[in-house]
Amino acid sequence: MTQTRSRNLVKTVPGLLVSAFFLWYTFRGIHPSEFRALSLVHPVWMLGVLGFTVAGYTLRCVRWTRMLRSTGAHFGPCARVLMTSLAANNIMPLRIGDIMRIFTYASDLGAAPSVIFSTVILEKLLDVFVVGLIFVRTAGADLPLKIRRGADAALIVSSVGLLILMFGAGKLEIPARKLFSALPRNRFIQKAEHWLLLAISTLRQMGVAGNIVLLVQSAAIWFCEGMIFVSAIHLVGLAVDALGPWEAVSFANLSYMLPSSPGAIGPFEWAVKTSLVSHGSTQALSAVFGLAIHAWMLISVTGAGGLIFLIHRIRIHNHTPLLEEIETLPTELP
Template identity: 65%
Template sequence: MSAAANSRNLLKTIPGLLISAFFLWYTFRNIHLDEFRALRAAHPAWILGVLGFTLGSYTLRCVRWSQMMPHNGRSLRDHFAVCARVLMTSLAANNILPLRIGDIMRIFTYADDLGTSPSIILSTVILEKLLDIFVLVLMFVATVGNIATPHLRLIANISLAVSAIGLLILLVGARSLQSPVQRLFARLPAGPLLKKIEHWVTLALDATGRLGVTGSLLLLLQTVIIWTCEGMIFLSALRLLGLSVDDIAAWLSVSFANLSYLIPSSPGAIGPFELAVKTSLVNHGATISQAAVFGLAIHVWMLLAVTGAGGIIFLTHRIRIHNHKPLLEEIEDLPVEMP
């Protein structure tokens, strides 16, 4: 990667860092240090819930992605082990490196490990994101309540309806849609953006087509269970810290906080995540200071758990295969953006 490309990438990260700094200031501007010191485990038994549902959520993510990926002759155990290692490594990298480097590593760096092409890996990543966003939007619309203005609620409901219809068509009719979609794009004006959209849509159709209707619907069910586990992480943490909120708070928080990743910011959505959690909890019974401190605490836990697990898996694998190439050199060999 050239020095000019490095400079461009650095410039791309600065706006995200500034956005994160603004969100952090806005979230914690009236919170005193004593509020952080007051954080206590009111009901320690709920630690088991936080740990158990975190483990369950990310284990299920690994299972889901291993089912999307072709086996290529590997045993079920070996296939799951490789997919779990690659997925957890990419999630950890996304939390600490800019420009979604973790996803780019998953697609390009580990294509040989997975025994398939970057295009096939990209198709599964696109499908994975579509499933997650659909379930998160569904959860958000079901729990948003008083936070949304009538106009925002209308937009959210329309978005949910469109995404639900689109996802259903994608899951059920992927194979039969490939030729009509190609003919549709062939009639549209040529352009680089449209070409990239056509490429991504074709890949998503290809991924779901390989799985079939039953396999695709199973992935949707797994996605619902994954985000149920995420909601239970938040619920367990609320009980652990003794926050007085209603039963909806955890589910609104997890949906709103994870949708905040769509806002361009620093790696890990630092800033937007905390504000989303704070806004959710304040509207369901928590005080402003409690909600802000909880948002920071749960985000720290999620970042440490995922980054720590992925980092340990990554380093263990490098030691086992005697890979001494510096990580920064590997990153420099990656493309500057998704294909």
């Protein structure tokens, strides 16, 4: 157990250093007095921030319930587990929330960990696809021509790949097995094969109609996420063009791919600042806005997920310390 904690610490420290660097880089040269320059100019937009936050995360729960429909899982347990895992991801390192979702709560959902893991893979694929689409469409004009063409090509390739995966899943398993059998056998290749086949299995069970619904739900989820930024920008009266909020929400969420502290603290603020400045806002206000909107996202999601987690533990009379439960989690994904 001590060795596991030591390994986890070694993995966590570099992320904290990355976050510290991005925070310094984002807020360097900004005087503390400028943090007070952000004020509630149009308070009515607070309803938009709150409403789209609730709608977006409710849709996430609905989408995940649909992915697990073949296991007989219902909305209530799925929503509880998903919100708990999102809250844990925001405050704990190494994506502990996703690990808990796959292993700790498998019995609550009546599904095998491997089945849950396949839905987590699919969830990430859909989110990255939609966020990448928004980013390329909103940030393209700010990119050099060669990078813009490369980004467009990558988007086309990823779009075709995802569509083939989603709508041709029933015919992909045998070719995928043949492809991996021709590759060198090592631990990484074996894991990649296992995870891809899990995702294909989930998509095959969903069917074409079900996969179309997942795409529509994913688009709706990220529309709500973008509208949180739009509402917040109107709330504080930030001067940006119409594309600014959408580049900010896409770039900020892509920043989660950078290894950093839980919640992507640092890279998130830098991404929001960079996006808004490129669409007409000032350096100081953009940085402070990035900090404020990130604080809202972390507090609202972590608060809701944490409250749901505590209520459930009290209801089932679970008195085991959370850290002890985490220590019993497997060290590897299925």
